[in-house]
Amino acid sequence: MADHPQPAELRPSTVAVTAGRPPREADQPLNTPITMASTFVAGGDREYGRWGNPTWQAFEEALGALEGGRALSFSSGLAAVATVLDLVGQGAKVVAPRTAYNGTILQLADLEARGRVVTDLVDVTDTAACVAACDDAALVWLESPTNPSLEVADIETIAAAAHEAGAYVVVDNTFATPLLQQPLRLGADLVVHSATKYLAGHSDALMGAIVTADDELLGVLKGRRDLLGAVPGTLEAYLALRGLRTLHLRVERAQANAGELARRLREHPAVGEVRYPGFGGIVSIVLAQGALAADLLTRKTSLWVHTTSLGGVESTFERRRRWKSEPASVPDALVRLSVGIEDVEDLWSDLGRALDDLG
Numbered sequence: 001m002a003d004h005p006q007p008a009e010l011r012p013s014t015v016a017v018t019a020g021r022p023p024r025e026a027d028q029p030l031n032t033p034i035t036m037a038s039t040f041v042a043g044g045d046r047e048y049g050r051w052g053n054p055t056w057q058a059f060e061e062a063l064g065a066l067e068g069g070r071a072l073s074f075s076s077g078l079a080a081v082a083t084v085l086d087l088v089g090q091g092a093k094v095v096a097p098r099t100a101y102n103g104t105i106l107q108l109a110d111l112e113a114r115g116r117v118v119t120d121l122v123d124v125t126d127t128a129a130c131v132a133a134c135d136d137a138a139l140v141w142l143e144s145p146t147n148p149s150l151e152v153a154d155i156e157t158i159a160a161a162a163h164e165a166g167a168y169v170v171v172d173n174t175f176a177t178p179l180l181q182q183p184l185r186l187g188a189d190l191v192v193h194s195a196t197k198y199l200a201g202h203s204d205a206l207m208g209a210i211v212t213a214d215d216e217l218l219g220v221l222k223g224r225r226d227l228l229g230a231v232p233g234t235l236e237a238y239l240a241l242r243g244l245r246t247l248h249l250r251v252e253r254a255q256a257n258a259g260e261l262a263r264r265l266r267e268h269p270a271v272g273e274v275r276y277p278g279f280g281g282i283v284s285i286v287l288a289q290g291a292l293a294a295d296l297l298t299r300k301t302s303l304w305v306h307t308t309s310l311g312g313v314e315s316t317f318e319r320r321r322r323w324k325s326e327p328a329s330v331p332d333a334l335v336r337l338s339v340g341i342e343d344v345e346d347l348w349s350d351l352g353r354a355l356d357d358l359g
């Protein structure tokens with residue numbers, strides 16, 4: 001694909017716009033088209049639609065360039081999670097956050113219940129405990145910041161300890177995006193994304209990805225994807241790449257809005273606690289008056305949409321414990337806000353008024 005020379009050391013915003021383009025030749029399209037093909041004429045590298053597709057490949061080039069590795073796309077974030085967790089041997093020890101995306105926690109619980117792995121769930125903010133847990137581990141799973149608790153891990157220190165124990169280090173980088181954090185540069189072996197969220201960014205496509213700078217690991221993971229078939233749809237890959245082109249603008253605006261809202265929310269008497277790590281577009285609040293007040297809040301706004309998922313251009317929110325699968329370590333009255341790219345004053349007047357109404 002990108003066989004025209006790319007200047008080295010391009011900055012991330014430029015990479016988001018320029019990576020994964022067709023060759024710059026007369027009459028070539030500027031954008032990688034949607035290639036609808038289940039099979040390819042024999043004799044090349046691709047051969048069959050489960051093994052590769054030019055539209056996925058363009059997305060993979062762009063994401064790989066942003067993360068500093070090579071990417072593989074999957075049908076969803078959880079398909080990517082499952083593929084990574086399957087790297088470890090039978091009965092291996094996996095260290096993971098006690099609070100993380102609930103689908104990841106559920107997969108680990110399912111693997112443990114079937115005797116496939118043994119898990120050691122840690123508080124990712126307790127670096128010493130994480131380092132101690134790395135002993136005997138085969139894989140250390142980090143999510144930073146965590147969903148929805150917004151805890152931040154010391155990736156560099158934990159990765160060093162994990163490598164000493166011979167373990168793989170994985171970081172789910174869905175919340176930070178490669179613009180705010182590049183885990184491979186901090187020592188991680190693998191990065192996982194729910195591309196459904198910020199990368200695609202418009203709440204219209206499900207997709208996942210794994211990124212690594214280790215070619216041997218990439219080959220193993222590609223082999224698993226070929227075998228299990230958790231491949232993305234071509235339209236989804238196109239939408240994710242289209243979304244990625246504006247990632248820097250969306251993240252910048254969402255982050256600016258989130259920082260301002262976090263500041264104002266801290267002043268509001270209906271809000272008992274504000275969790276904001278100081279970067280990114282997600283803010284979690286704990287309502288002072290409990291879960292009922294949190295549920296009421298989600299029904300009282302006109303701009304903010306009550307929905308699950310996150311990372312789209314639109315501002316959305318949800319009381320996470322409405323799901324029985326959410327870990328009990330998440331407060332019952334916690335509402336996760338996915339701050340969008342609207343005008344912050346409109347977002348605040350809608351949210352602030354709804355909070356005032358709680359009385």
Ligand SMILES: *Cc1c(COP(=O)(O)O)cnc(C)c1O
Nearest residue numbers: 076077078101147174194196207
């Ligand atoms: C949503 C999410 C996932 C799962 O991704 P899907 O695309 O929904 O399968 C994994 N990790 C995090 C942090 C998420 O927010």
